[in-house]
Amino acid sequence: MEAVAPIPHLQARRIGKAYAAPVLVDFDFDLAPGEVHALVGSNGAGKSTFAHILAGLVQPDSGTVLLDGRPHAPRTLADAQARGVVLVQQELNLLPTLSVAENLFLDCLPQRFGAVQFAALHAQARVAMQRVGLGWLDVTAPAGALGVGQRQMVEIARALTRQCSVLILDEPTAALTEPEIARLFENIRQLQTGGVGVIYVSHRMDDIRRIADRVTVVRDGRRVTTRAAGTATVDQLVGEMVGHALPPRAARGSVGALGAVALEVSDLVAGDRVRGASFSVQEGEILGLAGLIGSGRTETLRAIFGADPVTGGGVRLRDSGQTRPLQRFPSPAAAVAQGLGLVPEDRTHDGLLLPLSIRVNATLATVPAQAGRLGWLERSRELVAAEQACNRLAVRRDSVEQAVSALSGGNQQKVVIARWLARDCSVLLFDEPTRGIDVSAKETIYAILRALVAEGRALVVVSSDLAELMTLCDRIAVMSAGRIAAEFTPDAWSEEAITRAAFSGYLYDSTDAR
Amino acid sequence: MHGNRIRSEYLALFLVWAALVLLFGMLSENFFSLRMFGALANRIPPLTVVAVGMTFVLIIGGIDLSVGSVLGLSGAVLGVALVDWQWPFPFAALLALGTGLFAGWTTGTVSVRLGMPSFIVSLGMLEIARGLAFLTTDSQTKYIGPSVEGLARPLSGLGLSPAFLIALGSVVAGQFLLTRTVFGRYLIAIGTNEAATRLAGIATLRPKIIVFALMGVLTGLGAIFHVSRLGSSDPNAGLGLELSAIAAVVIGGTSLMGGRGSVVNTFFGVLIIATLESGLAQAGASEPVKRVVTGVVIVAAVMIDAWRSRWRGGFLALFRRHFRMGKFNP
Amino acid sequence: MHGNRIRSEYLALFLVWAALVLLFGMLSENFFSLRMFGALANRIPPLTVVAVGMTFVLIIGGIDLSVGSVLGLSGAVLGVALVDWQWPFPFAALLALGTGLFAGWTTGTVSVRLGMPSFIVSLGMLEIARGLAFLTTDSQTKYIGPSVEGLARPLSGLGLSPAFLIALGSVVAGQFLLTRTVFGRYLIAIGTNEAATRLAGIATLRPKIIVFALMGVLTGLGAIFHVSRLGSSDPNAGLGLELSAIAAVVIGGTSLMGGRGSVVNTFFGVLIIATLESGLAQAGASEPVKRVVTGVVIVAAVMIDAWRSRWRGGFLALFRRHFRMGKFNP
Amino acid sequence: KPAAPESSKVPSGMAKPRIALVMKSLANEFFSTMAAGARAHHAQHAADYDLIVNGIKNETDLGEQVNLVEQMVARGVHAIVIAPADSKALVPVLKRAREAGVLVINIDNQLDPEALRQAGLEVPFVGPDNRAGARKVGDALAARLTRGDPVAILEGVPTAFNSQQRRAGFEDAMKAAGMTIVSVQSGAWEMEKASVVAGALLNAHPDLEAILCANDSMALGAAAAVQGAGRTGQVKVVGFDNIGAIRPLLQDGRIVATADQHGDQLAVFGIEAALEILAGAAPPAHQTTAVDLILP
């Protein structure tokens, strides 16, 4: 790879692909060796589809791709890999029953006479994980025990172990916090110096500013512009993505009149990740939960919601003007009955019924409300409700009868959120709500969340994107090692202070250091 | 699932069935008689109601292997109530339904509450219910006589028995329950992704138990039909019924992995199985031939139905495509 | 899966088995004889090898209902080759293995390449193979005699038959294949999530077909053991074997949904089933009692094994927790 | 006296009577022999009648046999020759067949007289007396035992009438000879199941002298178990049905006796009776066919 390949390294010309509607139209794209070329666009613009074409997962209807001057039309993932094109997909694909090490090297397990050389495998795996800064991770543990962020890191580590000349990263940082992101960028820079071209798909403008050399904006499957990354402002890019300038962002509403405490979590203990978390959120307030990967934010939300068994503490909920006694919900159904809602972190496993239609998915939490007497389904009402929900979040779709599995990642996420917006919840818990969602849709969602609190609801938002929390929230609580380490109001917070708090829980207890 | 789509959904299986009827019609002379269809209609009620229940069980991703034994047990209880205790038929029938309900509910509760595979729990219930059926009847067939045969006797004028009409009613009701009610929607959601359904705030355990209980009641109903057709109660009744029922449901396109299914298509599955058996008997086929033909037709029916949805770009292209990269739904 | 974890993994089932042995030892006086264990060891080889194959089939998320019939067919072919064609034993045995291989390979190819549920394809094969078994033997049992009994005769000094040793070897080899080889890792991966496995760059169709073919070969081996034990070939052999085999595998903790399983634990499942059957017969239990006890023990064994992994915070807390929020693996 | 139902008269102008033979499981060698006998007879008299042979898949599946009878009625046969899978449960459907004008002849397993009486039906029977046959086999065995010897019985599927009759015949013989019956268990007519049960019996009763099996398949299984336990020659086995595979074991003494019901002739008797009645003859009285004791 050291030899400087003739520019360009990868050249895609007039790529076309259509499902029910055109997804890519005459799409052109170039990648030079050692370049990081970012691909941005709104949800459903066709970014993942393009990545899939390069990686052999999808075949284009028209157009050609040249790789180092030779045609590149892979029919399978293995074909593409043989030519050095490696993809980290947007949706996670680890096998939960296999160990981390086996997941890392499944297609090239070290073997002798067909028997796996486990010692060698584990050694290789440790090296690979070291490279992404997770050297402490037990590579013999099943991948199913990992959270979304860690799984994302394993996927990245897996790609980094491959011999590649083109690395495609599709939304790699959506579930990552700053330390992992920094580590990832370090790795990318190393590859760059080795002459590897990187295609970087992201909705995080910050990432693009930091790592990309060039940016291509794609809108409705067409290339809008390609330019050097430094030459465009975020607002310009966003404007090109959506086709018009965004309205100026509504300034974070000054903290309005807060009501009574809507949800109080006291000394919550659940599993071995939540070790006595306490916080509260008031009516009309958005509380942000920041923290490092694995600090227990996801588990806290799940425990509040009754999704996992709680072994200590409990929650106090205010419901129709009354504060209820301390309780633990035996099931999510019980929590929902008292006005809670949860947008889960892992949409494919915990959120969506993938083979079913958008209509069914968007109305799942409100089926009885749309049904007639005796539980009779009223199809027309369901359709209206589903259309409304989708319009509110601008879900890009052919029809609401389409299977959600055919939606782009960001649009799937919107469907999960839409489901809960359709329900009249007094307290909503959001776990990484904007994971994979494009910049303009994020603004829409922020506006909706603001509108929700204006109605007097209380929201808890977990996000690994600190900037997002700082834009959105009225208050930020920082989790560390399963407890709330600190709370900040807007006047007191800063990235540095929050990060320091996030590490605080691990300083004394080195066995927990993750 | 509406309008034309409904029809095309049911069409493939209907055609398979029609092809079978035609084939046997050509093979043996008297096949196309009203009497023949009457005989067919008379024999399917037990299998039909059990298969309707099994459709729901498979849709939630479960399985119930105990239906044959539970049918035997319910029938045995019915016989004892009618003959030994001299109960009037309606009460005895209620007791039979209750027996089925209890067995199904037990299977459901143990498997759902204790988080055990329904395969193994119902396998246990298979043995237990059969043992109890032997105990109840002292391993004897009981002759009951005409008092119980009313359900199976064709209504004059119509040529169809009340049992058949009830079974048909259960198909229609089942299809409505599945596609038009909140409960049905929940079952499909549970079968598709239970974790996601639970996190959407839907209680998933109770609906699953209810499905097993419903399976039990329908099995009890099947037992009543069976007894009334035999005019006797037989503790061995229903041996192997679970496989026929599952076969009918799967031929009807319901997935064994849950989340997808149709009660109406299950009914076509039942028709196909029953017609096949009748037709082979009419043709006087030898036992080995019967076996081989049955096996081939079962596989072929599912194959044709599986291809229905992929019917694009001609038969051959399709065949080629699927030989290259088949999906696998075990 | 290493060190202590292995042992604790096997412990629960071993204890269930030991408890059964103890129980029957107390119930009937002559249970604890060496001869008793010899008899047990002698009768389990066919079920053992079939269950080993079934473990792999379930691990990839498939099922094979045809094993009973295929065992019947392979045995029939063996009988015909030995008696009617007077082939020497090794060739006849190879033919039997080949018959099993062909049947399994066919089931696998049809289900995998055409993307059909293996449940239904193997159900078709169940009928077809049984029909062919009847055809091959003209529905007659064939007496073969001592020429074939060598495999089943205990080796002097050891008290164990070659068949048992081979079966034990298949367990060890199977466990090694599953946990220590690349092929085994692929199978687990495929059973967990086939689409994701394909995305990891693994071809998934061939391994699945190989598993069905392996199941077929092992069934053929089971047929040889079966014939050699009875000294006769019987076209009805293996009736209901599929359920026993699946029960043994599931008792051994293998998931019907694929992706998880252990061959050694399957062997304990076989031991439990076989001991139960012999013990009940020794105790002279009546048929109904046998049935009920068998059902209860099957469910209890799985329950205990399921609890093994959740054994924290005392039995009661556990019970309560699981009654409140059970997982469901149908 | 039973008369052929009015409507079943074959119009003299009609081509050939059509006769359906409905049996139990054709997977069972006894019934496949029976079917072969019937087919051979038909081959010789192909000009006189048409024959449809059917059996059920599983011997205990009464529902399927009821289906078969209804199917044959729908098919328009003139006579049904049936070996009922159950002596009571088939009565109602046979009554319906008679009402539809079909002649019914009962072979092999006699319909329950009480159920027939309740249904107001009379059906001519041609077949063996299983109980007497089993008694003969039992007596032959008893002659080789000494009074008080412990013996065990392997019955078939316990609900089956044949099985109950044979068990009763064995018990009659053993009681008359003063043997001790230590256990009666079911081998479900199957070789494998029988060998498991027999193995357990041998272990539980080290002094066991004989095992009486209600059919030959189970006798083969029991003989294998005896051999496996190393007690060949000590434990005597008897069977029933005289299938081909039993002969070598009779020769070498591992099986002491069995009984032959002449299955191949049984269906033929039934068919001939049906043809006679259809031709206008008076229905015959019940006709018991011979069961012969088979010794080496």
Ligand SMILES: Nc1ncnc2c1ncn2[C@@H]1O[C@H](COP(=O)(O)OP(=O)(O)OP(=O)(O)O)[C@@H](O)[C@H]1O
């Ligand atoms: N299998 C499919 N069938 C039908 N439509 C599809 C299919 N796959 C993708 N699409 C459609 O193609 C369009 C582009 O999807 P793609 O995943 O490429 O978007 P994306 O740019 O990656 O969006 P996101 O930022 O949300 O990930 C979407 O509108 C999607 O609905």
Ligand SMILES: Nc1ncnc2c1ncn2[C@@H]1O[C@H](COP(=O)(O)OP(=O)(O)OP(=O)(O)O)[C@@H](O)[C@H]1O
């Ligand atoms: N050794 C382990 N055993 C069991 N579970 C583990 C182990 N290590 C990590 N996990 C799980 O992995 C999760 C890591 O979470 P993930 O990588 O998704 O980050 P996250 O969801 O952002 O973290 P948070 O828990 O703060 O939301 C942990 O919360 C925990 O549930």
Ligand SMILES: [Mg+2]
């Ligand atoms: Mg995407």
Ligand SMILES: [Mg+2]
């Ligand atoms: Mg999280």
